[in-house]
Amino acid sequence: MTEKTSVLGDIHSKTVDGLGAKSEVEQYLAYRKEFELASNFEKVHNYPIHVDIEIDNFCNFACTFCPIGQPENKFHEQYKTIKKIDKNKIFELLDECKKIGVKSVQFSLVNEPLANKNIFEYINYASRLNIVDISIVSNAYLLSEKNINSLLNSGLKKIQFSLDSFSPETYKERRLKNLKPANYQKTVNNILNFLKIKNEQKKIFPLVRVSFIELDDNKHEKNNFFKFWNDKVDAIHFQKLIDYTNNEAKKYESKTYKCNMPIFRLSIKADGNVKPCCVTYGEEINLGNIYNQSLNEIWQSKFLKDFQKLHLESRANENSVCLNCINNTA
Numbered sequence: 001m002t003e004k005t006s007v008l009g010d011i012h013s014k015t016v017d018g019l020g021a022k023s024e025v026e027q028y029l030a031y032r033k034e035f036e037l038a039s040n041f042e043k044v045h046n047y048p049i050h051v052d053i054e055i056d057n058f059c060n061f062a063c064t065f066c067p068i069g070q071p072e073n074k075f076h077e078q079y080k081t082i083k084k085i086d087k088n089k090i091f092e093l094l095d096e097c098k099k100i101g102v103k104s105v106q107f108s109l110v111n112e113p114l115a116n117k118n119i120f121e122y123i124n125y126a127s128r129l130n131i132v133d134i135s136i137v138s139n140a141y142l143l144s145e146k147n148i149n150s151l152l153n154s155g156l157k158k159i160q161f162s163l164d165s166f167s168p169e170t171y172k173e174r175r176l177k178n179l180k181p182a183n184y185q186k187t188v189n190n191i192l193n194f195l196k197i198k199n200e201q202k203k204i205f206p207l208v209r210v211s212f213i214e215l216d217d218n219k220h221e222k223n224n225f226f227k228f229w230n231d232k233v234d235a236i237h238f239q240k241l242i243d244y245t246n247n248e249a250k251k252y253e254s255k256t257y258k259c260n261m262p263i264f265r266l267s268i269k270a271d272g273n274v275k276p277c278c279v280t281y282g283e284e285i286n287l288g289n290i291y292n293q294s295l296n297e298i299w300q301s302k303f304l305k306d307f308q309k310l311h312l313e314s315r316a317n318e319n320s321v322c323l324n325c326i327n328n329t330a
């Protein structure tokens, strides 16, 4: 539900400015062009532009707005058992991504990527394959100096730190660790330390974005959040809450709707199932499994082609999962 969020700071121009060789710049601009065509519904490419890999389903947090922290939520069940994608399978997936033309890989979905000890190897492998854009999203709690140094030298292009607050009061309401409020100041200090070390090492990448889910009880902090982080990071992402607790589908007023995620992305869950988007509601739509099919087979399948057609023709509301997703996105 990308159009319902706003990003301040042009991370793509900053990427172009930061890239060295002319060939790297050309490659990045070509990728952005492909992405633009797909996300504007102008072209379905022969491959997904972007792939999310949920390398495992573990998180050190249990935030109240996330399925991991919602025991009553039907999507919570999967997090009761730890699942990990085999290490060799991840290398195989990355090889296939490179072969078929995937330009962007994110090593996180609903998990904490820094809690996986192999994360730096995965990023490094993707970087050596010359996958153009490599990113992770993290709660920043495990940013030890060792992890910071590993990240800075991994080939990672972008990192998003999720904060959602500008005070310990609102942070503690939402972000829990072992059922207790996580320490806001520790998260902020970790991010500031990351930025300091990055600066000392004169690294341009990874570019840094901080994010803030707007809620009734924290929207008064939005301006101060912006003022504090604006000159420290490369972009600020204000996100809308997706309500995963409401099981009753509201009636959607409009008869037409389209979502661009199935046009540019595939999202791989820790159990190997492949989904058309990164939104938890979309997990009810299964496109296949990486242990039985290649990504190319999944992308070319009739099922996905029909699903993409539904979106290209603004008939997403005809799919009950998408209708429910649309209705529960603030």
Ligand SMILES: C[S@@+](CC[C@H](N)C(=O)[O-])C[C@H]1O[C@@H](n2cnc3c(N)ncnc32)[C@H](O)[C@@H]1O
Pocket: 059, 065, 066, 067, 108, 109, 110, 111, 112, 113, 137, 138, 139, 140, 160, 161, 162, 164, 211, 213, 239, 240, 241, 242, 243, 244
């Ligand atoms: C699921 S988390 C995974 C990465 C990492 N654990 C983190 O929190 O940054 C990815 C992003 O989804 C956001 N998120 C989680 N639950 C959400 C919800 N119900 N609505 C909107 N965004 C949500 C988080 O704030 C985070 O920015």
Ligand code: SF4
Pocket: 059, 060, 061, 062, 063, 066, 067, 068, 069, 109, 110, 111, 112, 139
């Ligand atoms: S830190 Fe991220 S994955 Fe973990 S519970 Fe919070 S939002 Fe979910």
Ligand code: SF4
Pocket: 001, 259, 260, 261, 262, 276, 277, 278, 279, 281, 282, 316, 321, 322, 323, 325, 326
């Ligand atoms: S569930 Fe459907 S509408 Fe929602 S993000 Fe996924 S593809 Fe888009």
